[in-house]
Amino acid sequence: MSIDHLWVEKYRPKSISEILGNKEAKTAFIDWLINKKRRKKAVLLYGPAGVGKTALINAAANEFGYSIIEMNASDTRTKNSINKIGKPATSYAALDKFTSHSTKGNVLFLDEVDGVFGQQDRGGIPAIIKIVNESLVPVMMAANDPDLKKIRPLKKVCKVIRFQQIRLPIIITLLQRICLNENITAEFEALERIAINSRGDVRSAINDLQSIARIGKVITLQDTLFLTIRTKDISMFDTLRGVFSAKSHKDAATILNYSNVNFDDFLLSFSDNLPRRYSNSEDLATAYDILSKADVVRGRVGTENWSLLKYFFNFLAEAATVSPDSFKPFEFIYPPLRIMKLFWTKSQRTILDSISLKIGKKVHVSKKTAKEDVLPFIKIMLKKKKTESIFTYLEFEPSEIDYIKKMNKY
Amino acid sequence: MNKDELMWVEKYRPKKLNEIVGLRHIVESVQAFLKNPKTMPHLLLAGIPGTGKTTMALCIARELFGDNWKTFTLELNASDERGINTVRDRIKGFSRYSRASFGNVPFAIIILDESDQMTRPAQTALRRIMETSSRTSRFILICNYSNKIIEPIQSRCAIFRFSKLNKTAMVDHIKNIAEKEKLQVSSEVAEKIIDYSNGDLRYAINALQTAAAYGEGEITEKTVLQVVGEASPKQVQLMLTRALSGNFSEARKMMYDLIGQYGFSGSEIVRQVQRELMKVSYLTDSQKAELTNIIGEYDYRLTQGANSDIQLSALLAQFSKFKK
Numbered sequence: 001m002s003i004d005h006l007w008v009e010k011y012r013p014k015s016i017s018e019i020l021g022n023k024e025a026k027t028a029f030i031d032w033l034i035n036k037k038r039r040k041k042a043v044l045l046y047g048p049a050g051v052g053k054t055a056l057i058n059a060a061a062n063e064f065g066y067s068i069i070e071m072n073a074s075d076t077r078t079k080n081s082i083n084k085i086g087k088p089a090t091s092y093a094a095l096d097k098f099t100s101h102s103t104k105g106n107v108l109f110l111d112e113v114d115g116v117f118g119q120q121d122r123g124g125i126p127a128i129i130k131i132v133n134e135s136l137v138p139v140m141m142a143a144n145d146p147d148l149k150k151i152r153p154l155k156k157v158c159k160v161i162r163f164q165q166i167r168l169p170i171i172i173t174l175l176q177r178i179c180l181n182e183n184i185t186a187e188f189e190a191l192e193r194i195a196i197n198s199r200g201d202v203r204s205a206i207n208d209l210q211s212i213a214r215i216g217k218v219i220t221l222q223d224t225l226f227l228t229i230r231t232k233d234i235s236m237f238d239t240l241r242g243v244f245s246a247k248s249h250k251d252a253a254t255i256l257n258y259s260n261v262n263f264d265d266f267l268l269s270f271s272d273n274l275p276r277r278y279s280n281s282e283d284l285a286t287a288y289d290i291l292s293k294a295d296v297v298r299g300r301v302g303t304e305n306w307s308l309l310k311y312f313f314n315f316l317a318e319a320a321t322v323s324p325d326s327f328k329p330f331e332f333i334y335p336p337l338r339i340m341k342l343f344w345t346k347s348q349r350t351i352l353d354s355i356s357l358k359i360g361k362k363v364h365v366s367k368k369t370a371k372e373d374v375l376p377f378i379k380i381m382l383k384k385k386k387t388e389s390i391f392t393y394l395e396f397e398p399s400e401i402d403y404i405k406k407m408n409k410y
Numbered sequence: 411m412n413k414d415e416l417m418w419v420e421k422y423r424p425k426k427l428n429e430i431v432g433l434r435h436i437v438e439s440v441q442a443f444l445k446n447p448k449t450m451p452h453l454l455l456a457g458i459p460g461t462g463k464t465t466m467a468l469c470i471a472r473e474l475f476g477d478n479w480k481t482f483t484l485e486l487n488a489s490d491e492r493g494i495n496t497v498r499d500r501i502k503g504f505s506r507y508s509r510a511s512f513g514n515v516p517f518a519i520i521i522l523d524e525s526d527q528m529t530r531p532a533q534t535a536l537r538r539i540m541e542t543s544s545r546t547s548r549f550i551l552i553c554n555y556s557n558k559i560i561e562p563i564q565s566r567c568a569i570f571r572f573s574k575l576n577k578t579a580m581v582d583h584i585k586n587i588a589e590k591e592k593l594q595v596s597s598e599v600a601e602k603i604i605d606y607s608n609g610d611l612r613y614a615i616n617a618l619q620t621a622a623a624y625g626e627g628e629i630t631e632k633t634v635l636q637v638v639g640e641a642s643p644k645q646v647q648l649m650l651t652r653a654l655s656g657n658f659s660e661a662r663k664m665m666y667d668l669i670g671q672y673g674f675s676g677s678e679i680v681r682q683v684q685r686e687l688m689k690v691s692y693l694t695d696s697q698k699a700e701l702t703n704i705i706g707e708y709d710y711r712l713t714q715g716a717n718s719d720i721q722l723s724a725l726l727a728q729f730s731k732f733k734k
Contacts (some may be wrong), residue, residue: 012734264716265434271720274727284658286730290707292724295715341670349673357490363419364464365612366489367523368678373459373613374419376641377620384623393416 006211008203011178016059019052020105020174020202021166027058028161033060033138040159042132042139044113050201053142057109070109082127090135107138114143114151123151134155165176165200168192173368174202175209179219186219194272236261240332241267243320244277251315261310267291267298268336270316276330283322290319351403358394379404418619419612421626427469430462430612432579434571438456438703440466443568444473447515452549452565456556457572462612466570467521474515482518489524494532501536505543519717525551526558533560574609577601583611583617586616593618594628606638615640617641642689645672647680650690653729661726669719676718680709680725696733704728 010258013019020025025045063067069089071082089108110128134141141158143151175191178184194212198205208299212223239259246252259266271291278284293317301308334382352371359370359378382404391401415421424430427437427444443450453470455463469481484504486496493659522528528536540563549567553559556569581600588595595618603621603686607613621629621637645668653661668674674682684705686697708725715721 112493152590182711201673267717267720271717271723274723275662280731281658281731282729283605283666285727288724292715292721295717295720298710298715334464334467336667336715338669338683345670348671352671360487360490363417363612364468364485364486366527368489369459371672372643372678372682373610373673374616376643377616377637380637380640381623392415 001172007178007182009205011174011206013052013055015061016056017054019059020170022052022163022296025163028159029056031059032159032161033064037140037282038159041135042141042158044141044143044160045163046143046160048143048200049144049204050165050198050205051166052202053163054111057140057142061107061109066105066107068109069106070111080123082124082131086128086131090131090137090139105137108166109139110139110141112140113154114145126152129153129157132402133328167200168195171195171198171200171205175205176303178209178328179213182213184213184217184219187221188222189221190219193221197224213378230401235262236266236269236334237332240264240273240334243270243316244273245327245329246321247324248318248362249317249321251299252320254312256313256316263309264298265336267295267316268338269332269334270319272333272337273317273330276333277320278322278326280323280326283326287319288380290315290322299354303399310349348403351400354395355400357405358396358400362394375404418587418591419615422583422615423465424462427466430465431461431583432576433466433572436466436572439570440470444470447474447517450548452544452551452567454551454553454567454569455558455572456553456557457571458554458574458609460607460612460614461572461575462523462611463572464523464554466572467552469518469525470550471521474519477486478569482515483521484518485521485523487523489527492528494529494530494535497528497532497539498533501528504541505539505547507546509665515576516731517544518544519548519550521550521552523552524554526553528557529726530560533563537562537566540678544689545730564590575611577604577613580604580609580611580614584614587615587618588629589709591622592627595606599629599631599634602634616707642684643686646679647686647689651687651728653726654690654732658730658732661730662723663728665719667723674723676712679707680705680712680723701729701732712719 004189016026016030021348025047029043029045029191030256032038032040043070045056046055058068062068069085071085086108089106108131114126128141141154165375172188172191172195176192179186179191189211191209193207194208197208206222209219212219237259239255241254242255242259246255271288274287274291275284294312297308297312301312356371356375358366359374360367363370363374378390378394382401396404427441430437440453453467455466457463468479470484476484484500487502488496491500501522503519525533526664536549537560541542550625551563551567556564556571556667580599581604584600584603585595585597588600602616603614608615617634617637618640620635622634624637645664649664649668652658652664665679667674668679672730684702687693687705688702690698693701702730704723708721711724712718712721
């Protein structure tokens with residue numbers, strides 16, 4: 001298959017104007033590039049995959065007459081190799097101008113900088129920073145995740161520009177244009193589904209369209225059903241969003257199958273977010289009842305009966321789609337409340353444990369009974385102050401007495 | 411004053427078998443064993459809380475060993491130390507050591523309180539130990555539900571069932587204590603205390619002592635109500651009322667407080683919810699029965715499931731739907 005047969009290449013934007021969406025990011029980038037007195041010598045474009053970061057840099061270089069010297073994740077990027085390519089590329093801006101009239105000079109483009117890895121690419125990030133500081137030409141970088149610890153130092157020497165997912169209508173319009181050009185008739189719903197499925201990633205949407213178009217010149221919704229969300233990394237939020245907004249039990253189950261979030265965390269988050277998903281108390285009670293069954297299955301799965309996990313997913317999918325039509329977007333709660341709560345209250349439980357144990361030893365009961373049946377009385381006695389000696393008798397530390405005094409009643 | 415006597419439950423805990431309230435027939439059989447200690451089997455004492463099981467076990471130890479009883483007794487609460495390691499380390503170590511020198515009692519006593527809380531592996535480990543160490547040790551196992559004790563252990567024990575204490579005997583006991591503490595407690599008030607404590611004498615005595623800290627000399631019904639009200643699990647009550655009025659989110663928040671701040675387990679919370687449900691005045695009996703059925707279902711799932719907070723949330727969601 002020649003390059004042109006790959007639609008992602010065929011329809012790759014050739015000029016800045018062809019790049020879809022992200023207007024503000026585009027403007028910010030162009031402003032930076034044409035400003036000779038730019039404050040920062042480097043720019044870092046970040047955002048999800050397939051939204052046009054690399055395309056913009058290529059198109060802009062093309063339009064403004066720069067030659068690009070590129071290093072991406074397929075190149076080794078240790079200190080040495082970066083210096084070997086980056087140094088010469090960034091040191092001779094002026095010289096180049098004399099040799100060629102068609103180019104304004106070089107730009108260094110480091111793609112996928114979040115893929116500069118620790119051990120294999122040792123010293124890579126500091127080397128990049130040094131090159132940026134000494135560079136005579138613009139340095140451009142692109143990354144997906146700007147919050148990674150290792151690339152944080154980069155943000156200090158860069159102008160940081162954020163790219164967002166491409167909005168649905170824009171992707172759908174593009175798909176329609178491609179269909180027209182390729183002589184394909186497609187149902188709107190089919191294109192919509194491809195677009196939804198791409199989650200704002202234009203490249204994957206075009207790839208999916210092409211793979212479906214292979215079936216025939218007419219694309220129906222039916223043809224798109226085999227599409228699955230790409231498994232690369234469906235985050236907790238995406239899984240929650242996907243599952244809760246699913247239109248059917250089957251859709252929800254598919255998402256769960258392809259997600260690789262930790263499903264114990266997911267179970268807890270699911271529980272936390274249910275009240276936000278269902279405002280109707282009937283629906284909520286039904287959903288929780290199903291969720292409770294899912295939890296029972298989780299108990300049976302334990303650490304060995306993994307084959308039962310499908311029933312677990314099945315129940316989750318069912319709980320998520322009690323009333324698919326009532327879905328309204330909401331803000332997700334994550335991390336799980338339980339983990340937060342238990343973390344913040346651990347010291348309290350430790351001191352309560354110690355108090356209960358002391359009581360238990362004296363009156364021959366378990367910690368649990370002491371806490372439930374005896375401690376409440378002791379708290380009241382403490383309030384009445386008539387019985388100080390009891391506390392010496394129970395061998396409470398002053399801090400423990402303080403704790404009981406402040407303790408809320410349960 | 412003896413230091414042990416600051417908590418009235420301890421101060422008035424019977425020291426001798428014949429001081430024990432209202433358990434005539436059990437006391438008599440145990441006394442028969444003690445006439446010739448060598449004939450005493452392992453004992454399993456089963457029954458609801460506060461009916462004298464622990465007291466009985468401590469009395470037996472005292473009768474056998476006199477004031478030195480602590481030296482010859484290992485007292486463990488299986489609810490606190492329930493794993494197999496406790497059995498293998500502490501119990502096994504203690505049980506093997508021969509203490510033949512004490513009079514005509516050729517063994518030491520191991521009291522395992524709340525032994526129905528022991529894990530199954532721990533019970534299985536215990537079973538061998540009971541056999542191999544019978545020359546040097548006797549076990550007194552105490553539990554609420556004897557069916558949670560594995561059969562091989564049950565078959566090695568003489569089983570005594572403790573039923574709810576006779577009400578008049580309890581009332582008398584409370585009045586007796588009040589008299590010794592120079593408190594005025596009328597029969598009606600003593601009865602009220604017993605009513606509130608649901609046949610649990612320990613609870614009743616604690617309530618009495620707390621009421622004494624409140625009142626001056628005389629304890630009235632009002633004081634008792636106040637004490638019991640303050641000592642009852644407010645947070646659980648609140649959670650229950652929030653849920654029943656349809657405010658699920660608030661109820662769930664309180665559930666996490668119970669788990670987080672007080673470290674209650676799921677089944678403990680369910681038990682308290684059940685207890686508090688009975689006190690809710692605006693529900694009819696049939697509504698309470700219906701809600702109890704719901705509790706029962708989730709209590710069961712709790713034992714099967716992986717996350718107690720999910721089962722509790724589900725329970726609260728059903729309650730929130732119920733609405734009065």
